[in-house]
Amino acid sequence: MNRLKIAIITKEWPPAIYGGAGVHVVELTQAIRAADGTTVDVHCFGGPREDAFGYATPSEFNDANPAVQALATDLEIASHLDGIDVVHSHTWYANMAGHIGALQYKIPHIVSAHSLEPLRPWKSEQLGGGYAISSWAEKTAFEAAAAIIAVSDGMRADVLAAYPTIDPQKVVTIRNGVDTTRFSPNHDSSVAAKFGVTGAYAIFVGRITRQKGLAHLLRAWKEVPEEYGLVLAAGSPDEAGIGNEVAELIAELQKTRSNVWWIKDMLPHKELTAMLTGAELFICPSVYEPLGIVNLEAMACETAVLASRVGGIPEVVEHTVTGELVDYNGDAVPFEKSLTESITRLMSQPELLEKYGAAGRMRTVTEFGWDEVAAATIALYRRVIA
Numbered sequence: 001m002n003r004l005k006i007a008i009i010t011k012e013w014p015p016a017i018y019g020g021a022g023v024h025v026v027e028l029t030q031a032i033r034a035a036d037g038t039t040v041d042v043h044c045f046g047g048p049r050e051d052a053f054g055y056a057t058p059s060e061f062n063d064a065n066p067a068v069q070a071l072a073t074d075l076e077i078a079s080h081l082d083g084i085d086v087v088h089s090h091t092w093y094a095n096m097a098g099h100i101g102a103l104q105y106k107i108p109h110i111v112s113a114h115s116l117e118p119l120r121p122w123k124s125e126q127l128g129g130g131y132a133i134s135s136w137a138e139k140t141a142f143e144a145a146a147a148i149i150a151v152s153d154g155m156r157a158d159v160l161a162a163y164p165t166i167d168p169q170k171v172v173t174i175r176n177g178v179d180t181t182r183f184s185p186n187h188d189s190s191v192a193a194k195f196g197v198t199g200a201y202a203i204f205v206g207r208i209t210r211q212k213g214l215a216h217l218l219r220a221w222k223e224v225p226e227e228y229g230l231v232l233a234a235g236s237p238d239e240a241g242i243g244n245e246v247a248e249l250i251a252e253l254q255k256t257r258s259n260v261w262w263i264k265d266m267l268p269h270k271e272l273t274a275m276l277t278g279a280e281l282f283i284c285p286s287v288y289e290p291l292g293i294v295n296l297e298a299m300a301c302e303t304a305v306l307a308s309r310v311g312g313i314p315e316v317v318e319h320t321v322t323g324e325l326v327d328y329n330g331d332a333v334p335f336e337k338s339l340t341e342s343i344t345r346l347m348s349q350p351e352l353l354e355k356y357g358a359a360g361r362m363r364t365v366t367e368f369g370w371d372e373v374a375a376a377t378i379a380l381y382r383r384v385i386a
Helices: 020-034 066-078 092-105 123-127 130-144 153-162 189-194 214-221 240-256 269-278 293-300 332-347 350-367 370-385
Strands: 004-010 038-045 053-055 086-090 109-113 147-150 171-173 201-207 229-235 260-263 281-284 304-308 323-326
Touching: 004 020, 004 092, 004 370, 020 038, 020 086, 020 293, 020 370, 038 066, 038 092, 053 066, 066 092, 066 130, 086 092, 086 370, 092 109, 092 130, 109 130, 109 153, 109 370, 123 130, 147 153, 147 370, 153 171, 189 269, 201 214, 201 269, 201 293, 214 229, 214 240, 214 332, 229 240, 229 269, 240 260, 269 293, 281 293, 281 332, 293 304, 293 350, 304 332, 304 350, 323 332, 323 350, 332 350
Parallel strands: 004 038, 004 086, 038 053, 086 109, 109 147, 147 171, 201 229, 201 281, 229 260, 281 304, 304 323
Antiparallel strands: none
16 A cells, blocks of 8 residues: 655644644644654644654735635745645645645645634634734635545534535535543642642633633623632633633622632643542533533543533534533523523532543543544545545
């Protein structure tokens, strides 16, 4: 069998990892490199580096809209894709590099659908006029791609609904994975002590963005009994509006509660696993979530999960087995009321949460390994080349 030469294109690469798509790219790349018969080159944003082909924004575009800067960087990347067999891009930031490189060098382009611009209208707050550009870039790349990888069945359905001209046969579900060696129970109580965290607590981990639903959680927490603590490992707001809203809601809670802790900086890995393990409950109140790697990470640390029933989350969190799900239909008031009720009930049942946590750990080990993800992805590469 011929050796495959693969180019993976991504905006995020360590240490600049700020979301699930970046985690996915790193883990998938490592797993594919470990497979026989493959060579992987990573092309990433962020300037020259030794562990990947890194590209800085061309200086002429330093003052341009962020979406325009991404396209300028994509053009730089696309000109360096000669001699490969297949190009695989992740997120709209990188999609046009794959699309143009595929056209230029007559190679198949595979897109991984981690999210969809039409389903994230709040991005217009972050990108301004660039949202129209990011939407165009995604649509153009998706419609021309040789294949599209959806990270969940829910995402596959969303792709076909958002872009009805796409042939359903070229949209393939390959779910995200989790490294259950790196993410495993870590009972280091000194980490909680470092942040002054005491008593029983629930935890939220994620970026401050409307997608993650943190403002809903904070409003819901006003009615949660004061005996339960809340740790918020949340930073990197998408834009000032949501950043200010979240800061005000946290400050309001902290006026009357001493057990609401806000960790603004990204936690080092060992501290993250310790805080996840120490929590009674992990909460994912997302209003949009193609899959939610962070739920897998919490489950791998043997922590029960309460999450919204949106996107691909139900394919990860098995209701009443590894945690519980709360319905979200776009109406904030019933969603927040349901969150309050579920959090209060679950935090009062530590034995049930322990049961959910054990089942979650087992599920991640048996069903979400990166080896299987890599094997399915390589099989797709070979299929589009044939």
